[in-house]
Amino acid sequence: MANQPLLNTYGRLPVVFEHGRGMWLYDTEGQRYLDTFTGIAVCGLGHSHPGVAHAISQQAERLTHCSNLFHCKLQQELAHRICDQTGMDGAFFANSGAEVNETAIKLARHYGHQRGVTNPSIIVMENAFHGRTLATLTATGNRRVQAGFEPLVSGFVRAPFDDLAAVEAIAEANHDVVAILVEPVQGEGGVAIPDPDYLPGLRDICDRNNWLLMLDEVQTGNARTGTYLACQQAGVEPDVVTLAKGFGNGYPIGACLARGEAARVFGPGSHGSTFGGNPLGCAAALAVLDAIEQDALTQRARILGQRLLDRFREHLEGADYIHDIRGQGLMLGIELTGPCSELVLLAKVQGILLNITRERVIRLLPPLTMTDDEADYLADQVIRIIKLYAADDRDRPRQ
Ligand SMILES: Cc1ncc(COP(=O)(O)O)c(C=O)c1O
Structure with missing residues (x-):
């Protein structure tokens, strides 16, 4: 997708979003994506509150x-x-x-x-x-x-x-x-x-x-x-x-x-x-x-943050590709042992939007308005993608 005539300041993923609701974004082809970082901590109440x-x-x-x-x-x-x-x-x-x-x-x-x-x-x-x-x-x-x-x-x-x-x-x-x-x-x-x-x-x-x-x-x-x-x-x-x-x-x-x-x-x-x-x-x-x-969202951020941390730790801690799992409320980081920028594309193909900072930290900033079930779903999807990526990475030939 050509960037012209926009000045070339962003490396963008090839997708155009048309509307959003809660933790979901919908593209022009009608495909829906799970948004794990809400425009980098902007839509804290979810999209289109x-x-x-x-x-x-x-x-x-x-x-x-x-x-x-x-x-x-x-x-x-x-x-x-x-x-x-x-x-x-x-x-x-x-x-x-x-x-x-x-x-x-x-x-x-x-x-x-x-x-x-x-x-x-x-x-x-x-x-x-x-x-x-x-x-x-x-x-x-x-x-x-x-x-x-x-x-x-x-x-x-x-x-x-x-x-x-x-x-x-x-x-x-x-x-x-x-x-x-x-x-x-x-x-x-x-x-x-x-x-x-x-x-x-x-x-x-x-x-x-x-x-x-x-x-x-x-x-x-x-x-x-x-x-x-x-x-x-x-x-x-x-x-x-x-x-x-x-x-x-x-x-x-x-x-x-x-x-x-x-x-x-x-x-x-x-x-x-x-x-x-x-x-x-x-x-x-x-x-x-x-x-x-x-909606007592400060309290919800605390409860949901702990729920996500517990689930990530239960399923990922100890894996050789995980360096650290940390968070405060709904600001969470899963740090891998190596750079993982390809994870963003892999996740996108699977309908999940992920953000990586400092090359190896998956930064999660989901909406404070999630239900418990939505939080569990989000955690399970992120865990699935990380495991898929780790398995793919292992199979990738080294130079
Ligand atoms: C801690 C912090 N300060 C300032 C900014 C800059 O905000 P803006 O992009 O709205 O200028 C950001 C953006 O990511 C941020 O995370």
């Missing part, structure tokens, strides 16, 4: 967009709801994960300048992913994302993930640091789950140095890991937290939330977005919050 579809269509008939030059009732309502949900004090709405992370980076720099730091730096982690704009790709810890886009943005210091001593060492040596930006669980980085002491340790270092703790919950947020924010499981309150992906269940909306002093950093004119927080996006995000609350 009726509550969100209704909210969007109702709002589209009333008012889609005005301007942030005026007050917007739905934006204020959404800010109240999301601050209540997260314990934060203020919200800025934008349209994507990269944009809300840019907002956080700008906020940290402004915070630094207000404290007299003329070259403020932010600590970011190896294998992190924060987006594709220039500042967020610089913050991203992956050379493949950065290569060819130099010069990168200054003002970032890199530390290994899940290594408190490394951050302490930076604190000793670098007096320009004003913030840490980190994912509570690295998604693109291979579903890397840090030690339970990591986030509380970072909180403590930030408190001792007057740094902002900024959590990128673009992928982990919106109930995905079993609490609304992943950091709530660690009992950690960030100064800044970013949300996108599942926040609008497919409508592009994200939020940068701030607490305490961080919530007082910006003033009129500091930052802005034409589309950010328009009534249509706010209606979608409010419908998502309603569904999470009404």
Whole structure:
């Protein structure tokens, strides 16, 4: 299928989807596919969620967009709801994960300048992913994302993930640091789950140095890991937290939330977005919050995540091609012992959509709305495909 006249930025599978429902996507030939990663953690309520579809269509008939030059009732309502949900004090709405992370980076720099730091730096982690704009790709810890886009943005210091001593060492040596930006669980980085002491340790270092703790919950947020924010499981309150992906269940909306002093950093004119927080996006995000609350989806993510983990461990653990099986809520990783990109094509032929990160980690981000039976079905299909792939791989001639 030719890509022209689209710019050549994606390696795409040869399939065109026409509609979706729950954990299923249907292509133009009428074939259905089991979607195990919901647009990379976007459709957390499943495809075409009726509550969100209704909210969007109702709002589209009333008012889609005005301007942030005026007050917007739905934006204020959404800010109240999301601050209540997260314990934060203020919200800025934008349209994507990269944009809300840019907002956080700008906020940290402004915070630094207000404290007299003329070259403020932010600590970011190896294998992190924060987006594709220039500042967020610089913050991203992956050379493949950065290569060819130099010069990168200054003002970032890199530390290994899940290594408190490394951050302490930076604190000793670098007096320009004003913030840490980190994912509570690295998604693109291979579903890397840090030690339970990591986030509380970072909180403590930030408190001792007057740094902002900024959590990128673009992928982990919106109930995905079993609490609304992943950091709530660690009992950690960030100064800044970013949300996108599942926040609008497919409508592009994200939020940068701030607490305490961080919530007082910006003033009129500091930052802005034409589309950010328009009534249509706010209606979608409010419908998502309603569904999470009404259907107790944080709890469901915990229960279903454990159910999937148990089933994967029962059927796959100990196999010579499995390196590790891990997860937090409905963010799961099955790490194989070798690169497994061919698995995506094999699964597609079998009607299953799989996502691989860091070459060897099957990343599962299924909808939080699955029934128990659907979760079992999904687990059984993934197990079947992995076993099929392992058997095929064994038969493949080595060079
Ligand atoms: C943790 C994290 N931050 C930021 C982003 C960037 O989000 P977007 O693609 O909406 O700009 C992603 C996307 O995968 C992500 O996983």
